[in-house]
Amino acid sequence: MTERIVWKSIASASKNRSDNADDKSLITELNEPHALLPFLQLQPATSLTRLYQSPSSCLSIFRLLDAVERQLTMNLLWLDSAISLSTMGAWVVQDKKKVYDDALDMLSRLHILNIHAGKLSLNTSFKTSLRHAITGGGTTGSFGVPAERDEKRPPMGIEGLDGYALERLFSTLWCHRELANIRKPSQGVLYLLQRSGLMSNHHGSLPQITSSGFQFLLHPPHAQLWDLLLQYLHMAEERQMDLVEVLTFFFMLSTMELGKEYLTENLSQTQKAMLDDLRDYGLIWQRRASSRRFSPTRLATTLTSSSPSLPTAVGAASSQQGFIVLETNYRVYAYTDNPLQTAVLNLFVSLKYRFPNLVVGSVTRDSVRRALNNGISAAQIISYLVTHAHPQMRKFNPLIPVTVQDQIRLWELEKDRLKSQEGYLYTAFASQADYEYVLEYAKQLDIVLWENNTKRCFFGSLDGHSNIRTFIERRTSGAAD
Amino acid sequence: MNSSHLSVVVDLAPAHWHRSSLHTPSILDLPSFISQLLAFLNAHIAARHENTLAVFGAFPGESVLLYSSSDPPADYPPSDANSFPPFKMVNSIIIRNILSHLESSTADEQAPSALVSALIKALCYINRLTIEFNASTSNAAEGLEPLALPDPRILILSVSPDQTASYIPVMNSIFSAQKLKVTIDACQLFGPETVFLQQAAHLTGGSYIYLERRDALLQYLTMAFLPSPAVRETISVPTQDKIDFRAACFCHKNIVDVGFNQVSYQDPAASQSGQAFTATDRLFCVEVTPLISSVNPPKNGWRSSGYTIAGLGSRRLAAFRSYRIH
Incomplete structure (x- = not known):
């Protein structure tokens, strides 16, 4: 009497709301605190205090703070005694009280600021270290021990370092099927990417970019690097590495000078072990893996600044400016020679021609559906196009032609039009009364997905089936009695 | 930014x-x-x-x-x-x-x-x-x-x-x-x-x-x-x-409490409309006042705000007080 089929119903078009939420989150991200700070807030006070014993760490964390937080820290830095909350509060402009309170809150959660009995003071080790950092002196050696210049083997030049960092970072960030011509990333990097959920492995042995991986591409390069380092920090916890030493080493790198060589001798065991990983990510350069010297690359030395960490010499100019021209006829002209950008475009554009500095393709239903199937959303595609739009495109309002924008969203809706639900179809009732009686019962249980009175059949969900069956059995046996 | x-x-x-x-x-x-x-x-x-x-x-x-x-x-x-x-x-x-x-x-x-x-x-x-x-x-x-x-x-x-x-x-x-x-x-x-x-x-x-x-x-x-x-x-x-808004005079380079704009008197008829005087941005100290007082005031008195006590760019510096001579 019942037959198991898969029922498909038209899904509601509530998708649009979540798209808008995505857009907003893109905008608000700009004002959020640096990605590392929430991670630091989770650390216990004792390890933070240990971290604050290194002047270079204090200086780097100081740089990651917001402007108001930096000023508050500076105001307290040279004071020997604690100052009362009201004295400090008197300097605050009345309607900016919230900004000030947020800053105090952030500083105290980082354990930089102690608020005790209405008095404000800096964490003693933070204060000592930041003073040391600013005035120089001390014997901590936290800024790295520079190596003597070796005339026989001169250090790699700045340009060489940039090229090296770029190549490593590319192969780190974009291990994608289409990028087979680029150096294959090491196992450690692949593991890191899979752990962070940016790449997935379920399409066979070749890693695939995921939705969060595509979202990651929308971030500025600097944020991308920090995202990866945060993953590294999470992994370090699992690998039983000393987190404070890992962080200290990151911060030491960030205060080093580009184009100089440093000695590995004064590093701790954990930090020496990190050299291998950081070489893979392109943060440092070493002549040989066993070399006793290393040079930080631009990626490392700009960790705590907001300047672009990708070297400006190679390809980054176009990524900053925007390079994509999108026409109303779905044609895409991308002025780039960058294999990475081409590969990203290839995720949702079907490419037609390739010239030395130009890639031409068009946005088609198939290409967009392919991207959607990989978990990339329409909103992500559109915001990628907006972020990388060519300056010429910026003259138009709206920036992306409405037709194309709408069509991409429609293709996404199209994909979501059908929703499958397993269940049972109840049919061939003996009489209208029987049918209505069972239907009534099923409605009480709230399991009816579809009903048709003229054909005397209805469809119920899977979990309600046993109830209906016993109900019908009881009724038929009752009728037989 | x-x-x-x-x-x-x-x-x-x-x-x-x-x-x-x-x-x-x-x-x-x-x-x-x-x-x-x-x-x-x-x-x-x-x-x-x-x-x-x-x-x-x-x-x-x-x-x-x-x-x-x-x-x-x-x-x-x-x-x-x-x-x-x-x-x-x-x-x-x-x-x-x-x-x-x-x-x-x-x-x-x-x-x-x-x-x-x-x-x-x-x-x-x-x-x-x-x-x-x-x-x-x-x-x-x-x-x-x-x-x-x-x-x-x-x-x-x-x-x-x-x-x-x-x-x-x-x-x-x-x-x-x-x-x-x-x-x-x-x-x-x-x-x-x-x-x-x-x-x-x-x-x-x-x-x-x-x-x-x-x-x-x-x-x-x-x-x-x-x-x-x-x-x-x-x-x-x-x-x-x-804020001490005093200015230095152009003639002796002294910081003065009271100074005078150089005003040239043009035409009594035009004074009706208050356009008779053109003031320059130059400031002089009291010692040059005879020069100014040689100008005969019109019978109905000064119609403009008179001499301003001001520094350079008196019209821009709103804080300067104006001063009237009768």
Whole structure:
């Protein structure tokens, strides 16, 4: 009497709301605190205090703070005694009280600021270290021990370092099927990417970019690097590495000078072990893996600044400016020679021609559906196009032609039009009364997905089936009695 | 919009610093001043990787660029493990330049320090940065208004008293600063209050401080002069509650309480409409009043607001009171 089929119903078009939420989150991200700070807030006070014993760490964390937080820290830095909350509060402009309170809150959660009995003071080790950092002196050696210049083997030049960092970072960030011509990333990097959920492995042995991986591409390069380092920090916890030493080493790198060589001798065991990983990510350069010297690359030395960490010499100019021209006829002209950008475009554009500095393709239903199937959303595609739009495109309002924008969203809706639900179809009732009686019962249980009175059949969900069956059995046996 | 530029003008007149080092109860001598200044400069560079810095020294009779972050020197000091390389570079270059200049200088040590000349150099430097900043944007190519630098500031650290002869160049610098959207902060470390620096700070939205607790220089510098204009919207900085608006006259270069605009009387008939007088921006002191009083007033008295007591650009400086002669 019942037959198991898969029922498909038209899904509601509530998708649009979540798209808008995505857009907003893109905008608000700009004002959020640096990605590392929430991670630091989770650390216990004792390890933070240990971290604050290194002047270079204090200086780097100081740089990651917001402007108001930096000023508050500076105001307290040279004071020997604690100052009362009201004295400090008197300097605050009345309607900016919230900004000030947020800053105090952030500083105290980082354990930089102690608020005790209405008095404000800096964490003693933070204060000592930041003073040391600013005035120089001390014997901590936290800024790295520079190596003597070796005339026989001169250090790699700045340009060489940039090229090296770029190549490593590319192969780190974009291990994608289409990028087979680029150096294959090491196992450690692949593991890191899979752990962070940016790449997935379920399409066979070749890693695939995921939705969060595509979202990651929308971030500025600097944020991308920090995202990866945060993953590294999470992994370090699992690998039983000393987190404070890992962080200290990151911060030491960030205060080093580009184009100089440093000695590995004064590093701790954990930090020496990190050299291998950081070489893979392109943060440092070493002549040989066993070399006793290393040079930080631009990626490392700009960790705590907001300047672009990708070297400006190679390809980054176009990524900053925007390079994509999108026409109303779905044609895409991308002025780039960058294999990475081409590969990203290839995720949702079907490419037609390739010239030395130009890639031409068009946005088609198939290409967009392919991207959607990989978990990339329409909103992500559109915001990628907006972020990388060519300056010429910026003259138009709206920036992306409405037709194309709408069509991409429609293709996404199209994909979501059908929703499958397993269940049972109840049919061939003996009489209208029987049918209505069972239907009534099923409605009480709230399991009816579809009903048709003229054909005397209805469809119920899977979990309600046993109830209906016993109900019908009881009724038929009752009728037989 | 993340970076911030700071130009510091340091008054390095040996005579005044000598007096300052003898001034009890709180002695502030040049070495301790320089070390506190360097800590302040380092704090500015520490705040952001992109922050830029220029330091100008005002020596007796001449001004010198001591350090600028846009022109890195060829010879780096060797870096060591205990100091941040940029800090070390700033410190060593500034100290080296001050010392070499003090040793080689042949100018008269009693000559007034070239504070204004250093201020004008600082403005020129910021103007240069503005041009470079605009060249990198598409704004210049499209013929739009040049963009102002984000948050440029000048801090003047002075030990010398006002030189009345420099009134006109100071006022001109103030107007160029307003045009470049530069905030001028000023701190008088020693000696009498200076009228001109007060006005410079007030008219450019900066802060003027007379250093009262001379042992707390660094704290003053940090609290009042480190925050960029954007931060000052949240954490306010001290500003003076009364400003000395007196100007110097053009004839004797004295700072005057009462001065007169030169007014030329044209036509009694036109005086009906109040257009009879044209005032210039020149200000004269009382000693030249006979010149003015030789003008016969019309019978129905003055119709315009009369002579204004004003400095240069009286119409722009609303704070000046107007004064009527009958």
